[in-house]
Amino acid sequence: MSTAQNKAKGCPTCGADANSETRPFCSKRCADIDLGRWFQGAYAIPAVDAADDSIIDAELAASDKRRQNDSDEGYS
Template sequence: MPNSSKPCPICRKPRSAEFSPFCSSRCRDRDLAQWFGDGYAVPGRPAMPEEIADEVLRTRED
């Protein structure tokens, strides 16, 4: 079965079925490091600590 037509989002090489959507464990780990190091961000204003606390309490009640 051929690899997906989309390349690895990190290095642009062909994707590997084992590490999809990446080509290798190295690119997968580089992407994870970006998330841990705040290299990626969701647009919007920063959440206030009080909002986060309220959300945690609401999810615990459900």
């Protein structure tokens, strides 16, 4: 990404031109504000709930069976 593109985006906190030392923010203050927002839960990464746990249950059962077979054959 070029410097012109970085300046066009601006600071995600206040919109000012980004500083090369604190990029993508314009200052340490704006970076700290953004970090505080993450800590307070203002931002979140969306998660998708598994609608069907049968796949997970099948994988766990297969893993348990492999582990049992290994222990029966003397593997640990």
